[in-house]
Amino acid sequence: MFLEPSRLLTSLSLVRIGAHVQKALDTGAPVVALETAVVTHGLPPGTNWMAAQDMEVIVRSRGVTPATVGVVDGRLVIGLSERELETLAQLAQDRVRYEQAMEQALAMGGEGSQGPPPVVKLGARDLGPFLARARMSRSGAERLRLPRYGGTTVGATLVACRLTGIRVFATGGIGGVHRDPAYDVSGDLPQLSISPVIVVAAGVKSILHVEATFEYLETLGIPVIGYQTDTFPVFYAREYRPKGSPRPLKVPYRADSPGEVAEMALAHWALGMQSGVLVVVPPPADVALSWEELETWMSQAMAEARRLGKRGPEVTPFLLDRLQTLSEGRTVEVNVALLRNNAQVARDIARALYHTYPKHLASSSS
Ligand code: PSU
Ligand code: MN
DSSP: OOOOHHHHHHHHTOEEEOHHHHHHHHHTOOEEEEOSHIIIIISOTTHHHHHHHHHHHHHHTTTOEEEEEEEETTEEEESOOHHHHHHHHHHHHHHHHHHHHHHHHHHTTSOOOOSSOSSEEEOHHHHHHHHHHHHHTSSSTHHHHSOOOEEEOHHHHHHHHHHHTOOEEEOSOBOOBBSSSTTOBOTHHHHHHTOOOEEEESBBOTTBOHHHHHHHHHHTTOOEEEESOSBOOBTTBSOOOOTTOSSOOBOSEEEOSHHHHHHHHHHHHHTTOOSOEEEEOOOOTTTOOOHHHHHHHHHHHHHHHHHTTOOGGGHHHHHHHHHHHHTTTHHHHHHHHHHHHHHHHHHHHHHHHHHHOHHHHHHHOO
């Protein structure tokens, strides 16, 4: 009755796979997926472009193909070209200006209508409606009134991984359960639970309810593997000590090499489990912040978010931005360093996974 998803996608031309990625997929060469919400909404303009390029260069440096995912001119692109990535990075600048103008207009009592936002943050559930709407308005006046560019979150990027069978993905920190309100749970988590992908991250973002997110990962059946660490990192900090506990939060499993991670993930999938595997890598020690210094900035940023009535997808970008200002740029320094570091670890895991077990991998993908 229905077309299978891939044929439907092609016939609607909602998705485009970059030539470099298609080639790697065809030959069974290792690929690492990269997200772009961090480019459009996570890092300040300028830094974002550098970090995104660095990640690609690091992945390529050992013969692995980067597949940076994002929405460009109304299509989901899996494997952005350098030019397309640059466009998304530049649109972040326009977005900041757009939001400032919007706020000013609202403060003056106006409507604040300025045309569509230059670039939006797209979670997994946004992709369908967003791409369809962009497709329906490819010509005509509508085209000018609708947004056509988007940065994909971890959740949305996992959708792209499932479509193409990409097994390794590097990001900064995954989304999770927010502290307040606790019912604000990132769409990243359910997508992780249905995507057989190794996600390399510096743990969960410090702005979240760390223990709640940690427990939720167990609920969803997502293995958490510490990469050369016994403790659970929280993005800006290498470890996290729950209130009233004498010890930092520990990871259930530890792997010391890319090969060990590959073995663990393959065993997980061989058991028939379809979920992702979260590999957590502490941020580099020379730039990492301590939980104690973070905590003051975070409570201040969260109080501001509450006062300003920030909601839904706005919350994470707002908090990251405020932390940057409050820490005088130190959080951004850590963010960039850990993104690079994670790209490197993901690259090595992809090599181990694809070179050692190409057959297992082929047969375990549906
Ligand atoms: N990690 C970063 N910076 C970011 C994010 C993660 O270093 O901007 C983004 C990711 O794209 C993640 C998203 O998927 O934040 C989660 O947003 P939310 O909490 O609204 O689900
Ligand atoms: Mn949310």
